[in-house]
Amino acid sequence: MRILIVMFTLLIAIGCSKTIIPYQRTGEVNAVSHENSIVVLSSQARGESLGKAAYHAERNAFENLIFKGIPNTNQESPMIPNETKAINANPSLFKQLLENQGYTKFVMDSYTNGSSNSGGVHMIEQIIKIDLKSLRNYLQAEGAAKKFGL
């Protein structure tokens, strides 16, 4: 009888626990506007909570900006062309910048433009205003991005 109670409790616990949605980079980052050294991006992402979805969206925006470039902006080319080489050369820098949200110091504004919840999965559209000049200078100072020149 005891065994049955324990098993039942475990089943309820598993059933009630939230599904963890891991971060996954996607190409769902689009240009909103750009001016001088500032770019405004719209990034879509999913998460088990609104906070987690916003984090995934911001991280996705920065990863696309740094390693891929965003079409129709003033940063169409990647800031760092060879992602694997750069991360292998300086793993702690990118862990701090991307995983540990070090990118927030380059965010001038970030807000949720729309969200929906389907079966515990929050989908979000985050609008992020980024200071490109400071980000570029930071990556150059840390030796991750090349300075202009040969």
Added chain:
Amino acid sequence: MKNILFTFLSIFFCFSAIAQDEKPTIQPTIMAIPFAKEGQSTRQMYEYSELNRIAITKVKEAFDQRGVNTIDFRAKLKQLQNSEALTEDQELSLKDEVIKMSGADIYIEVEANRDYSPSGNSVTCILTAYDAFSGESLANKVSTSPRFKTDNYEKLAQKAIEAEIDNLLNTIQEKFNLIIENGKTVTMEVGIEIGSDLDLDSEVDDSGYYLSEIIEEWVEENAYNNYYHMQGSSATKIVFDQIKVPLKDESGKNYRISKFVIQLRNFLKEKGVKVDRTITGSAITITLSSL
């Protein structure tokens, strides 16, 4: 205490030495100039067009903000005008003179045009970056400002340039990365001295190959990553429109094109062929004759 200080200083100098070993980035100098059609003078396009002056100043400002070394076109123009009175023909070749005198590695031609419309005015800027030595195009961008009901063309030109200047710089940087990887391009034209009994179809050794074939084989062996392209060859001329040479030599210094020519001269000397050469920027002209 002395020991601690000594250890600290040793570590400091050791790190300094390591830092100095790192190859610094060579930062090229850039000059923005107005675009001039055939028959138009660069000076006139600058002095008579306020919009061009604004656009050039905005391009220069944008580069300065990015920490790129720029050369002031106006200052160089004045310097050239002070040193000599220009004839009409000289006016037309002023662009080449200014570029040569300025020492700029890259020049950017800027063309700014107004666009009037009932729904608002805008400015379109065409920016084209060229390597000052080879004339090779490095990047092109066209940018149009949003339409506004205003006559403030300065602001419109600024908006158009700001929208694309980062992308222009990034495209130039992509070209630089390719140069670092694949080497820089030089051109070489090999000809025969007038009156010489030598021609490129002569056999100058026992290999059975013509002189032109020997030269081509040498170029293939000595071009960076063996990359070259020959445009054409005849008994009197060979034109190589692309030969890749390294950016840096073994010691990390800038590779001098004259080094490439010296090697070719020494090689041909052994075959009994005399080499006269002229090097202009990245263009090599070789004139051959019998020793």
